[in-house]
Amino acid sequence: AQSVTQLGSHVSVSEGALVLLRCNYSSSVPPYLFWYVQYPNQGLQLLLKYTSAATLVKGINGFEAEFKKSETSFHLTKPSAHMSDAAEYFCAVSDQDNFNKFYFGSGTKLNVKP
Amino acid sequence: KAGVTQTPRYLIKTRGQQVTLSCSPISGHRSVSWYQQTPGQGLQFLFEYFSETQRNKGNFPGRFSGRQFSNSRSEMNVSTLELGDSALYLCASSLRLAGHNEQFFGPGTRLTVL
Secondary structure (H helix, E strand, C coil): CCCEECCCCEEEEECCCCEEECCEECCCCCCEEEEEEECCCCCEEEEEEECCCCCEEECHHHCEEEEEHHHCEEEEEECCCCHHHCEEEEEEEECCCCCCCEEECCCEEEEEEC | CCCCEEECCEEEECCCCCEEEEEECCCCCCEEEEEEEECCCEEEEEEEEECCEEEEECCCCCCEEEEECCCCCEEEEECCCCHHHCEEEEEEEECCECCECCCEECCCEEEEEC
16 A cells, blocks of 8 residues: 655744645655645645656646655645645645555645744 | 535534435546545545445445445445544545546535534
8 A cells, every 4th residue: 555754744934935845655656646735624625746747746826846756755845935825735645556546644734934 | 617515514413323424526527535534643535436336445444334326426424423533524526537536625524523
C-alpha cells in the first residue's frame, strides 16, 4: 500500500514570505500525486495534480509543486504567502493500477502572520 | 456545473443509534468515495462505489456500509453508533479515468455522537 508523509503538522510564515510544505511518498513507481487545501468547516479543494506529464505542476492560487522521483517528494510551494492561504493542506497519492484509491497525508496547517 | 453535495450538513445522534448520510456527485461522475476525518486519525478512506458496486474498501468495521444508486448518488450508513464515530464524513466524486482520477469533495457531514 502507498503511504504519504507530510513533514511538519504546523508551519508558520509571514505574509509575503515563501511557503514550502513538504510531502514524501512511498512508491517505486511514480504514482498520481495531488495537493488539496481545506478551509475551516469545508471540504477539500484540489490545488494541483501530477500525472507524469510534467515534473513542475502549477495549480490554483499561485501554488506549484515539483515532482522529484529521486527524492520521492512532491513539495508544495508558493513564492509569496497571503493571509488567505491560512488553511490545512493535504498531500495525496494514488497507485497507477488502482488509481481511484487515495492515500492522504496527515495534513499541514499553514499559519500566515501579518 | 454543480459541485458535490452532502446532506445533512450536521447530525447529532446518541450511542447505539444508526445514521444515514447522503452524497450527490458532480454530474457525469460515476465514482463516489467516502472518508472519515477526525483530529486524531486524519483522513481515512472508508469505501468507493462505482456503477453501483463497491470497488475499494478501507479498514473499517462492518457497522459502516454504503450503497450507490443508478443515478450515482450514494448513501453511507453507520449502525450501532459509538462515541468514536464522531467525525466529519466527506464524500468525493471522480470520473475514475486514468489521468483524470482527481477527486472532488463535498462540504462534509459533521456527525456528533453523544
